[in-house]
Amino acid sequence: MHLWTDGEDLLAKKLQSGAFEDGVFTVAGMQRQKRLELFAKTFIGLLITFLLWQFTALALNASGAALGFPLPVEALQRLVEYLFTNKSLYGHSIYEHILASIKRLLCAFGLASVFGILVGSVLGYFSRIYHIGMVPVAIFQMVPGLAWLPVAILIFGLGDAASVFIIFMVTAMVITIGVSSGIKMVPPVYVNAGKMMGAGPFTIFFKILIPHAAMSIVNALRLGMSSAWRVLISAEMVVGTGVGIGYSIELTRDLLDYVGAFACILVICLIGLFFDRVVLAGIERYMRGRLGFDE
Numbered sequence: 181m182h183l184w185t186d187g188e189d190l191l192a193k194k195l196q197s198g199a200f201e202d203g204v205f206t207v208a209g210m211q212r213q214k215r216l217e218l219f220a221k222t223f224i225g226l227l228i229t230f231l232l233w234q235f236t237a238l239a240l241n242a243s244g245a246a247l248g249f250p251l252p253v254e255a256l257q258r259l260v261e262y263l264f265t266n267k268s269l270y271g272h273s274i275y276e277h278i279l280a281s282i283k284r285l286l287c288a289f290g291l292a293s294v295f296g297i298l299v300g301s302v303l304g305y306f307s308r309i310y311h312i313g314m315v316p317v318a319i320f321q322m323v324p325g326l327a328w329l330p331v332a333i334l335i336f337g338l339g340d341a342a343s344v345f346i347i348f349m350v351t352a353m354v355i356t357i358g359v360s361s362g363i364k365m366v367p368p369v370y371v372n373a374g375k376m377m378g379a380g381p382f383t384i385f386f387k388i389l390i391p392h393a394a395m396s397i398v399n400a401l402r403l404g405m406s407s408a409w410r411v412l413i414s415a416e417m418v419v420g421t422g423v424g425i426g427y428s429i430e431l432t433r434d435l436l437d438y439v440g441a442f443a444c445i446l447v448i449c450l451i452g453l454f455f456d457r458v459v460l461a462g463i464e465r466y467m468r469g470r471l472g473f474d475e
Contacts, residue, residue: 222457247438255442262443269440270431272423278447280423281412284340288347289408293401295348296355300400303356304363304393305385314360321353325411329418343415343424350411355404362396363389394467402460409452425451 230252237249261267262274269277303313328349332342366389374384390397416426425444432441 222453247436250439250442254439255446258439258443259446269428269444272428274447277423277425277428277444278451281416281425282451284343284347284416284424285408285412288344288412289351289405291344292348292351292355292404292408295352296400296404297359297397299352300356300359301363301385301389304360305389307364310360310364314357317353317356317360320349321357323349325350325407326414326418329415332419338419342419343412346415346419347408347411351404351408354407355400358400358403359393359397362393362400365396366392395464398460398464398467402456402464405455405460406452409448409455413448 233252237251240249259274262269266273299313299317303310303317325346328346329342332345336342336345370388370392371384374388379387412424413426413429416424417430425448429441429444432438432444
């Protein structure tokens with residue numbers, strides 16, 4: 181009786197959610213409901229963030245902050261000016277800064293993804309070299325992003341190449357560790373069963389190891405993207421790229437334009453949120469659906 185009652189409650193929720201159309205349950209209706217729920221949760225999270233920002237700014241300003249802590253509405257107003265009134269951000273439009281940063285991000289992240297997936301897969305697949313290969317990976321991963329600055333300048337000088345190198349070195353190590361761990365977590369019984377059925381190394385790798393480690397690989401890419409975005413902004417602030425979101429924050433800070441700095445920080449947060457919650461989260465949902473983890 182209890183199970184039947186739970187079933188009735190679930191059916192009522194589905195009816196109210198709009199997953200039924202003309203009395204027929206549809207997958208599209210359920211997917212639409214999930215998207216609405218995700219949007220609502222994201223909006224609530226953003227609202228909480230802005231409220232925390234508002235209360236912090238009011239408290240600091242009430243305590244007599246020397247330069248005044250920018251309020252969310254001030255930063256949003258400045259961001260609207262940058263986006264829609266062609267207001268220059270120190271010689272470049274906001275779109276030029278965004279485009280320059282995204283180009284560096286995608287270049288470095290793409291190279292790091294290829295490197296991390298290939299090296300991580302090899303280290304995870306060949307147990308004999310795993311502990312040897314992970315030593316340099318772990319050493320490089322412990323080096324903070326900006327600590328690579330002297331190496332980048334010695335190799336590439338100042339400019340875009342140095343920024344891309346710094347991002348690559350940090351991101352590639354994060355992805356390599358995540359991918360190798362995911363490959364090693366595949367139960368050996370699956371590999372042994374494949375060998376007993378006559379599967380060769382390539383079949384085992386692409387038909388057994390990669391599918392079972394797919395979620396670990398996606399999570400490694402998400403961690404790599406977040407690391408790449410953070411390091412990108414820091415690198416642009418110190419390498420002297422001449423254009424980019426990080427570079428614009430450096431300029432606004434030097435000129436004590438903290439409202440402009442917070443407007444740039446808003447851009448950073450929104451772009452990072454888009455890559456994580458839309459692009460990579462969409463890939464994760466697709467993989468979970470293909471692997472049967474989600475309905």
